[in-house]
Amino acid sequence: xxxxxxxxxxxxxxxxxxxxxxxxxxxxxxxxxxxxxxxxxxxxxxxxxxxxxxxxxxxxxxxxxxxxxxxxxxxxxxxxxxxxxxxxxxxxxxxxxxxxxxxxxxxxxxxxxxxxxxxxxxxxxxxxxxxxxxxxxxxxxxxxxxxxxxx
Numbered sequence: 001x002x003x004x005x006x007x008x009x010x011x012x013x014x015x016x017x018x019x020x021x022x023x024x025x026x027x028x029x030x031x032x033x034x035x036x037x038x039x040x041x042x043x044x045x046x047x048x049x050x051x052x053x054x055x056x057x058x059x060x061x062x063x064x065x066x067x068x069x070x071x072x073x074x075x076x077x078x079x080x081x082x083x084x085x086x087x088x089x090x091x092x093x094x095x096x097x098x099x100x101x102x103x104x105x106x107x108x109x110x111x112x113x114x115x116x117x118x119x120x121x122x123x124x125x126x127x128x129x130x131x132x133x134x135x136x137x138x139x140x141x142x143x144x145x146x147x148x149x150x151x
Contacts, residue, residue, distance in 0.1 A: 006143045020139075023132045031125040036065045040074065040088060041095045041126065042133045047075050048099045049137035053145035060148070090117030091126055098130045 010017035028038060039061040046054035062071050073080050077092050084092065094114035097104045104110065115123055139145075 008145075009139045009143045020132070020135060023128065024136070027125065027129040027132055031129075032122060033125055033129065036062065037088060037091055037126075038129055040066070041091050041129055043071075044074055044077075044092050044095050045099050045130055045133040046137055046140075048096065049134065049141060051137040051141040051145075052147050053140040054133070054137055056147040056149050087117050090114050094126060095130050098127060099134055 027033070028035070031038075039058050043055065043058040043062055046058055059071060062074075070083050073083060074092075077084055077089065081089060090113060094110060097106055097110040097114075114126070117123075118126060
C-alpha cells in the first residue's frame with residue numbers, strides 16, 4: 001500500500017461533506033432504528049469495504065452498548081446466530097447484500113427476508129444507512145482517514 005499523503009476529503013469539499021453528513025444525521029437521529037443496530041450495520045459494511053477509519057470508529061461506538069465478545073464476532077455472525085437477534089441478523093444480511101450489490105444484485109430472497117424483519121419505513125431507513133456507510137467508506141478508505149488506534 002502506498003504511503004503518499006492523501007487529501008482530507010471533507011476539508012477540500014466541505015459542501016459535499018455537509019450533504020453526506022446530513023444523510024448520516026438523518027440515519028442516526030431521524031429514524032426509529034436503534035442506535036446499536038445502526039452502529040452494527042455501519043461496522044459490518046466498513047469491514048466488507050476495508051475502511052480502517054470507519055472500522056475503528058464504529059467498533060468504538062458499538063462497544064458502548066455491545067459486549068466485546070459479540071463485537072469481535074461480527075465478521076462471522078453467520079457462524080454464531082445465537083449471539084444476534086433475528087432483527088440484527090436480518091440487518092446484517094441485508095447490509096452484506098446491498099454492500100455487495102454488484103455480485104448479489106439484491107436478490108429477491110434477500111429482499112423478502114429483510115422486508116419481513118422490518119416495517120417498510122425502517123426497511124428503507126436501514127437501506128439508507130447502508131448506502132450512507134458505503135459512501136463514507138468510499139471516501140475514508142481511498143483518502144486514508146486516520147484511526148484512533150495506537151501502536
